[in-house]
Amino acid sequence: MNPTNRTTRVILMRHGRSTFNQQQRYQGSSDASELTEQGCETACQVGQWLQDLEIDAIYVSPLRRAKQTLEQIQPYLDHRIPVYVRPQLREIELPDWEGLPYEQVKTEFTELYQTWKQQPHKFKMGHRYASEYELEKHYGNTAVLAAPAPTATQTECFPVLDLYLRAEQFWQDVLPHRPGQTILVISHGGTNHALISTALGLSPAHHHSLQQSNCGISILNVAADLQTAQLEVLNLTTPLGETLPKLKEGKQGLRLLLVPSDTNATDAAKLAEFLKSVPIEFSLASDLDHPTVDRLLVHHPRAVNLQVCREQFLQDWLGTLRWKPITISDLTTGLVVAPPASLQLLLAEATGLPLNQHRWFQLQPGCLSVLHYPSDNQRPVVQAINLSTAGAAGLAAATQTSVTLGGRVNG
Incomplete structure (x- = not known):
């Protein structure tokens, strides 16, 4: 339990390095990518780093690379911690780009790519829409790869705005049930960015401003009234043996x-x-x-x-x-x-x-x-906030001081 002011401590972790990361391809919500050997090793390192923390619940994306990351860290955690698969935690939907190399997207979708980088809140593309019920039915089980794909209809969407709506829905669904607790969320770079942004009230127009490295750790403290939050740590990669996060750009x-x-x-x-x-x-x-x-x-x-x-x-x-x-x-x-x-x-x-x-x-x-x-x-990128050489237990003790929270989770 997290006793400080009945706040909820949220530990956000991005999945380990995947095959599409290694091949420099866009992943989106595609489930074709899986963890590499390096991704498994770094996930184990984070598991060791987390083992001294008391975690009350784990929430994980339904996509394979996130579930595989969870499998790597679970041996280091209490086996009694409940695990919940949440469709809202899947990565951003990029149906026209999924599987394509980064460089191909830059050259073949030049105007759209510039919108994606410079005006993400205006970024739009074709979209295969499936209801949350269908997604829950498809992803909310261990036989995800064998299950038939949910039925869908073609429409136009704004991927970043849709991602932020999903992030807000996750907060509204989960936080009322976890006051004073510590939860671990294993998700994706874009999703974790959206979770942090919606908690703090950051605009989707600045979606690319917070770096999320593979197996990077971020920590949010969310007040019991669900209206305020504070970012304590962003993109900690020292458990992986890195001094500073690698330069994404x-x-x-x-x-x-x-x-x-x-x-x-x-x-x-x-x-x-x-x-x-x-x-x-x-x-x-x-x-x-x-x-x-x-x-x-x-x-x-x-x-x-x-x-x-x-x-x-x-x-x-x-x-x-x-x-x-x-x-x-x-x-x-x-x-x-x-x-x-x-x-x-x-x-x-x-x-x-x-x-x-x-x-x-x-x-x-x-x-x-x-x-x-x-x-x-290119816009500036915050690579990390409050990097420290302290272990997880020391970091938790340092951040459980009385602080003034800010930011918005709801609305």
Whole structure:
């Protein structure tokens, strides 16, 4: 049980690496893809990481790659935990693209692809519609591959908007029955993004702004009234042996490592060791935070230290980014040390969150967040929030402090 304020702790996990991931093909709600050997191995690693947590229920997508991920982690969990298969958790419907290579879609569906990337809330395509009843009948059993496909009719749909409606329905169906509990949700990159967005009230127009890596872990705390939520962790991949999540949009552009200025000396030393192998070209901080920067860059003597006098320097820089896009062909990584509120504003800008609601991202001292600006024609991507070297039990203890929740689950 999760005793903190009767909130529900939701651990979101994306499935392990699949055959379509490896082949760089669109998956959508197709069930043709399955876990690779690497996908099985990383799922086991996450299972080991989760084994010290008390989990009250597991919810899983009906698609094979998600179920196989569950099979890999179950040996590490209490066998008495109930498991529920929910059709709402299947991946986004992309009927015209499923099975096609990424590059083929870029070249053959150029205009549609640009809408998908730049205006996902307006993205539409043909759709085979099946009722939730038929989907439950088809997917809600262990013989999913042998069951006949649900009957369907052809119509036009908005895949991202439909995905967000499914996410909202999942919250409304599940959360009233799980106050004060911890649940594990094993789903897909797009679905987990939609679950986080609908919990926080983020618009579908910014659907691609939150990265979800294979076997990445995100954690939401949802208040008992179902109206508010807080994102505690986004896309944690350290259980897989990764320091930072892999760059989804390629090794180009600007990657910012965000550290709250209230990080103490002990935690800064731990972060310095954590980042020892990560190339860092520069740092950006106010004069007041110079000692913290020195501790964090003890293994990066060649990094260029950029000190500014104004404490609100990030707001000035944010204004510059709005009219002068990032144009860096290679990857440049910088460390930014600033007050939590300033870093929250930066994350709010990247995700389309109203700036007056920036505190919905609760940044923990001693933790690291990652923001990637791929290029001048791509939106920024929040790769991770509150990365930590702590194990699952330590992370749970750190996040079960009294916090102010923000965001919306219903409506």
